[in-house]
Amino acid sequence: MSTPFQIIHHGGGSGVTGSCHRLQIAPDRALLIDCGIFQGQDAEQLDSLAQHQVRFSVEDVLALVVTHVHIDHIGRLPYLVAAGYKGPILCSVPSARLLPLVIEDALRVGFTHDRALIERFLAEVQERLVALDYKTWHTLLDDDRHCIRIKLQRAGHILGSAYVEVDTLDKAAGQRQRTVFSGDLGAPSHRCCRRRKHRTAPTCWCWKPPTATASMRTGDSAAAA
Numbered sequence: 432m433s434t435p436f437q438i439i440h441h442g443g444g445s446g447v448t449g450s451c452h453r454l455q456i457a458p459d460r461a462l463l464i465d466c467g468i469f470q471g472q473d474a475e476q477l478d479s480l481a482q483h484q485v486r487f488s489v490e491d492v493l494a495l496v497v498t499h500v501h502i503d504h505i506g507r508l509p510y511l512v513a514a515g516y517k518g519p520i521l522c523s524v525p526s527a528r529l530l531p532l533v534i535e536d537a538l539r540v541g542f543t544h545d546r547a548l549i550e551r552f553l554a555e556v557q558e559r560l561v562a563l564d565y566k567t568w569h570t571l572l573d574d575d576r577h578c579i580r581i582k583l584q585r586a587g588h589i590l591g592s593a594y595v596e597v598d599t600l601d602k603a604a605g606q607r608q609r610t611v612f613s614g615d616l617g618a619p620s621h622r623c624c625r626r627r628k629h630r631t632a633p634t635c636w637c638w639k640p641p642t643a644t645a646s647m648r649t650g651d652s653a654a655a656a
Contacts, residue, residue, distance in 0.1 A: 441463075448468070452612060461493065468507055500589070523564075523565060526591035531560075577599060
């Protein structure tokens with residue numbers, strides 16, 4: 432019997448930084464959307480890095496999908512790897528170029544000045560990066576249980592920013608689920624986002640075609656019908 436999907440917030444659910452959202456597709460399969468650090472009022476202790484440690488399970492995470500490379504969306508990547516995450520890092524083509532630069536700066540400021548350690552970590556990140564074109568479906572998994580596809584759309588926030596469409600087919604149940612994680616959205620008129628029609632800024636939309644619709648804004652906790 433299939434288990435209904437869940438959206439679990441490991442950050443960004445009750446604040447505006449530390450964005451990290453889990454789409455639990457099955458008990459042993461999940462996607463992670465962003466993994467950022469907490470800043471400002473969202474930080475428990477401004478002089479402590481303890482709150483950034485990843486305490487949630489990563490063994491079932493199939494992939495990390497990055498909406499954009501601001502530090503409150505990718506800053507916990509070193510902690511995620513330290514917690515044992517071994518999967519790919521999916522992002523847009525521009526973000527794949529920018530992410531190593533931002534992470535290198537974060538490592539120097541918050542972790543270590545040891546050049547060898549930094550280079551080793553950056554090399555590992557580079558190996559895991561999977562750059563995706565906009566508006567193109569990428570098949571992450573297709574086996575006897577699920578078909579999971581990812582598509583990035585321009586978000587108009589910063590260079591390389593995207594909102595993420597996740598299309599999941601549960602083959603046993605014959606059910607298809609479409610989930611959208613917005614990340615941060617820019618103005619609809621922005622040159623990086625000319626064709627985007629959405630004018631609100633939810634953390635994620637979820638719908639089960641064709642009948643059920645739900646939405647969640649940052650700090651809200653609506654559930655899919």
